[in-house]
Amino acid sequence: MTTFTKALSTTAAIALIAGAVAFSGAANAGSHGGGQKMMKRFGMIDTNGDKKITPDEVMEWRGSVFASMDADDDNELTMEEFMAVSMGDGQGKNPEKKKMKQEKKRAKFKPMDTDGSGKVSEAEWTAAGKAGFAKADTDGDGAMSFNEFRDHHKN
Ligand SMILES: [Ca+2]
Ligand SMILES: [Ca+2]
Ligand SMILES: [Ca+2]
Numbered sequence: 001m002t003t004f005t006k007a008l009s010t011t012a013a014i015a016l017i018a019g020a021v022a023f024s025g026a027a028n029a030g031s032h033g034g035g036q037k038m039m040k041r042f043g044m045i046d047t048n049g050d051k052k053i054t055p056d057e058v059m060e061w062r063g064s065v066f067a068s069m070d071a072d073d074d075n076e077l078t079m080e081e082f083m084a085v086s087m088g089d090g091q092g093k094n095p096e097k098k099k100m101k102q103e104k105k106r107a108k109f110k111p112m113d114t115d116g117s118g119k120v121s122e123a124e125w126t127a128a129g130k131a132g133f134a135k136a137d138t139d140g141d142g143a144m145s146f147n148e149f150r151d152h153h154k155n
Pocket of ligand 2: 112113114115116117118119120121124
């Protein structure tokens, strides 16, 4: 192989990578309701990959989310702790949309704090997760399909 063809194939490889990056960027920017992002999130929760989310998987997921939000490790979430961690929504969106999402998130805090202590304990967090799961499982088969997951997070 001459130096010239070597250089050429390297250039081609770089162009290919650049193209792939551009393509995935475009896909993310698509306006189809963030389907890909949703799919990714679904896959993260569906740890055994059977395309169904079971209550166990949800609880495990929510447990890890809780732990990542609970910055001072006191097993209770303050509003600040809750708001500080993004759960994957609203990043890179326009500020107006982001603000709306933040407001929507803020509104979720109070209903979870069922004893009105001003903090959401792990038990309160888990209870909210269970209630959410029951609501999302619209066909009542005890598992959340991707469609159920998507519909649940749409509104
Ligand atoms: Ca805390
Ligand atoms: Ca509480
Ligand atoms: Ca179901």
